[in-house]
Amino acid sequence: MAELVGIYAASHGPLIARDWDRLPDALKRRLSAAYGELGRRVNAAQIDAIIGLAPDHWTNFFLDNLPALCIGIGEEHDGPPEPFMRDFARNPLAGDPALGRHILETALADGFEPALSYRLRLDHGLCLPLSRMALPSMPRIVPILINELEPPMLSYRRCFAWGRLLAKAIASAPRPARVAILATGGLSHSIGEPTMGAIDQEFDRRCIGAFARGEEGPLIDLLEHGAAGAGNGAHEIRNWAVAHGAAGGRGFELLDYLPAPEVYVGCAFAAWRF
Helix, strand or coil: CEEEEEEEEECCCHHHHHCHHHCCHHHHHHHHHHHHHHHHHHHHCCCCEEEEEECCCCCCCECCECCCEEEECCCEEECCCCHHHCCCCCCCEEECHHHHHHHHHHHHHCCCCCEEECCCECCHHHHHHHHHCCCCCCCEEEEEEECCCCCCCCCHHHHHHHHHHHHHHHHHCCCCEEEEEEEECCCCCCCCCCCCCCCCHHHHHHHHHHHHHCCHHHHHHHHHHHCHHHCHHHHHHHHHHHHHHHCCCCCEEEEEEEEEHHHCEEEEEEEECC
């Protein structure tokens, strides 16, 4: 039987890679420390596979074919196509088709209807955190790409249900494996909007507090009514909601929060309690 041994969250942003050498030293130190702490925890947990929850930044899908959620079940997945991610050395990334297919089959049996792909291209949304975590060896990756760019999107209530489904699928997987979930993206930020660069610190702190307390009802209410006003990039908090559902509503430990207009993102890093 597989075992869920860790659930983590990390923000991402293209400028964290593209403009790294131009960022203030203090910001680089804190970002490096946060990503590094996540990497330390993943490494200490001796993880075999990571379920990566991430948006797709028009890398695999577009408006003519835009699934709400897609599970990668292939042997391999391609690394990021963005030029600013050219230093990402692990390309392709090894998948975990057995675990991915088991998640898919569990979802279908429970009334969930995900899309599937035998080979995805994983952009900076997932690969930037994986790269900055500086893992000595890369676990197998089961990517789950969630539409967070164009309505209609999964409701936050459905995201929590997806998280519970993931926990069930991991617990019932027949092959022994130590599995982690990595939720990427968020918190508040705007891309291509007049508010680009603005960080909604009030929303971010309310959001962090609600996740830390773990109460699902108030968290759903906050996200359903507040996330859209925190910028179009805040839709990525859906990944955090799926992770929270997988954790059974247990609160998380905030590792750091950096309202960083230099990278246009309210950056946050967390680990759910076990």
